[in-house]
Amino acid sequence: MRKLLVVLLALGLMFPAIAMAEDKAANTAKEFVVYLDKNARDNHYIPSGWMGDYGDIKMNDQAADNPHNGATSIQFIYSAKKSQNQGWAGVYWQNPANNWGNKKGGFDLTGMTKLTFWARGAKGGEIIQKIMVGGIKGTYPDSAEVEMGPIELTDSWKQYTVNLVGKDISYLNGAFGWTTTADLNPEGATFYIDDVRFEADSALKPETKKQQAMPFYVYADRSSIANHFIPSGWMGDYGDIKYDGSSKEDAYLGDTCIKIMYSGKATQGARWAGIFWQNPANNWGGIDAGFDLSKAIKLTFWARGAKGGERIEEFKVGGIMGEFSDSDSANIGPVILNKEWTQYTIDLKGKDMSYIIGGFCWSANVDNNPEGFTFYLDEIKFE
């Protein structure tokens, strides 16, 4: 009996010790695997967090067709059918499975400086909107939220890296994730992911924002990878706005333009409305993101009213204020739109464009548009 007690006691001490050893392993190891191969012992996370139009996703986690390494890779087929009416979809690798921050899990990955993965498209040209490391909220939120993208896949394997130097990755439940949209892949996309791992690379330096080359698009076309901001910041009477980012009604350039309908009904009682194009979506200055657009000397865009005479109070660049504020702002307005496409320019000379999360914005009010209006935008870009 005494022997049994001793054995039980030893086991009782041993299991937490093993668990702790695994937790700390990340701190000293050179790499920490998210996914290597189907059933690989080193896999630490599960691709369980399906998001958005999850009905549009099919996953084969043992695709044997040309894996990058080992015997299998993970194949994703995204149909872009908008099964849940979201227009986007994605998958998070979580620990434990389906953990949206409601339970303690994850790992302390302190010491790792980057996440690498390999990816390829079935045809090439498939677009992943963004890759995420961390970012799951909830009661037990990830300690970091890092994003990278968009990326356009090629039909051969290519390695991608997310720089994590200087990031607090002491708790990551959502180790890796991807999202994409129907706009970016109107015909859907089939792509493969393999060999996802954290690595300790002591030579890696913290990522600094690189100055983006010009022209730099806010919106080029519906499916363009050149689109860098998302029209997510709906303001004021947001219920009065209808947005169509793929209108084919006489686009200025390319096959689509933006069509915006404003009812002027003051649904939320604000008597005004507008949309901010943000990076990432819904970033009101709470996320350190955006772009260094220091090379820009102007923002140009084309606009037309459905009837002509529509009054936009303001077109604007920057000006989002939060913990991570835009470095400057510039605007024009009020602008009375013509019925024909007309190019407008916001002068950025002398402005500090080194940190921009709010790429473009318009706002209008009921007082000057009591019947509401419809207007169109196209080719919004920094130059």
Add this chain to the structure above:
Amino acid sequence: MWITILKGLLSIWMRSSLNKSNSNSFRAAGYRHFLLVACSLLFLFILSACQLKQGVYIQKLKNQHYRLIVNGSPYIVKGVCYNPIPIGFNHEYDWWADPNKPWIVDGKLMKEMGINTIRIYESNNDPEKVKQVIGDLYKLYGIRTLMGDWLGFWEYPCPFYGDKAFQDKVKSQVLEMVNLYKDEPGILGWILGNENNYSCLGHVNPWSNEEIDKEPDPQKQKVMRASIYYSFINDLADEVHKADPAHPVGLGNGELVGLEYANKFCPDVDFIACIIYRGKTFGNLFKSIRMTFDKPVLLAEFGADCYDAYLKKEDQNMQAFFLQSQWNQIYENLANSKKGAGNCIGGTLFEWTDEWWKYNPDNPQDWKVHNTESGWSNGSYYFDIRAEGNKNMNEEWFGIVALSPELENGLNKRIPRKAYYVIREFWKNPVLKKARDRKVF
């Protein structure tokens, strides 16, 4: 000038000495002449020192930086907006006539903190009372006053800046103020208006005239209003300069809105008195002003409230954090600073004490309540931006000194908040930190 005088005097002495070099009295005469020269130099020095430019003015340095000079010495405005309305009263309360003299109590606390300037939005109808306040603060505590005028901004139905009669009325009112107080030793300068430029956009107190009404393009209307308004301010500044060459004149401008027009129509103001609420950073403000309207900048109104509208409780740490960050940026942009724009002359933070009447200015019962309802939203103050409707700005909680309903010598007891002490320590030892430093308590 000094070298020329010295050379002249020395040559006189030398000639005089040489002429007598052969006489027996050379040594004594030389000594007398030396004394004469020395005394002359001393006299000239004293005379010159007495004639050092007195008053207050802006100095542009060789490196194009600006600094404020007061009686010959550089002066950083370490100021506060001052409107000591007691609990239970609203903005109509005549605190200048308060027999308990709140400025005496406040001035002492201000001096202990390191404040050297108060900003007052408008003077009082009774010049003697105004002189007493300015005089008491200066004589007792060395605190100077920046005196302002609303320029009829809140007159019903709107400020008709395009109307000559309205302009004349405002001009007369401002010049009366200047003539009354320009000789008060405690006066530091004048600030014309407070965010009146927003009326040019038509957002606040919109005004127009026949000519503007005829213009169909709203953008051109805005430009027309701005040209009228800033031209008027320029005339006003010229008149003030004529009446009082010894004090600078500031343009009280909301944000940087319209400064490109001020650059064109209002070149004669001495500094821009900016009203700015951008949270922990002023962003590109200082460099932007360099580009658009190259004048010295006084941050005439900025700050943070100390009520967390999300957690629904007072948060003095939050206020102290924002204020320290803001003062840090002010110091980074003073003259001769290494990395800033060098065009800042200081600031007057908003504000000294809480004002309990602000949420409901028309309900006397509410003036006795320290309302926690928030009036507007500003994402720059991000700690409580998740409050309902994102309304996170609590107008009644901007004081760096809280008011207690308890009376002390007839006044609401003053209770300095954390920001009071944090800024006091910062001013003693202004160690500059990076703007993106995180909140650390």
